[in-house]
Amino acid sequence: MDMDEEEEEMKPHEIFEIYRSEWIQMYGKNDAAAFYNPTKLTPMRYTDGPVLPVSARPMDTMEIFFVKVASLTVTGGLNWPLNVYGDVAVRDSKDQMRNYLFRRDRDHCQTLTSPQACLV
Numbered sequence: 001m002d003m004d005e006e007e008e009e010m011k012p013h014e015i016f017e018i019y020r021s022e023w024i025q026m027y028g029k030n031d032a033a034a035f036y037n038p039t040k041l042t043p044m045r046y047t048d049g050p051v052l053p054v055s056a057r058p059m060d061t062m063e064i065f066f067v068k069v070a071s072l073t074v075t076g077g078l079n080w081p082l083n084v085y086g087d088v089a090v091r092d093s094k095d096q097m098r099n100y101l102f103r104r105d106r107d108h109c110q111t112l113t114s115p116q117a118c119l120v
Contacts, residue, residue, distance in 0.1 A: 027096040038089075039097035059093065069115055084119065085109040 020035055028034035072078040088102040102119050104110055110119060 023096070034097075037097055039092075039095055039099050041095055041097075069112070080112070080114060082112045083109040084112055088119075 024030060024032055024035055069082065072080065072082070085104040085106045085108070086102070087100065089098040089100045091097065092099060112119075
């Protein structure tokens with residue numbers, strides 16, 4: 001069996017576990033808890049300058065996307081309003097820590113009242 005076939009057979013949680021293990025070795029100084037720590041850098045910290053050097057080059061960027069709740073009938077009995085909780089986080093090249101875009105626990109969920117509502 002070649003490597004491509006092996007990768008296709010891996011389940012999503014297995015792929016995530018490999019990513020997590022490699023991240024801990026590379027950035028977490030072998031501290032597994034560090035994987036879940038949020039960044040300590042403030043938002044917009046590096047947007048005012050300095051002016052980019054001549055050697056500036058394109059780098060990876062974050063693409064913002066959205067998820068739309070099109071129909072609740074398919075999901076098995078859900079109705080509006082819809083309580084949403086969980087984490088949506090990204091990492092950047094400055095410190096490799098979590099930058100939370102959305103973070104709510106079950107007790108402090110956000111209630112979406114219609115398909116036009118969005119997460120804050």
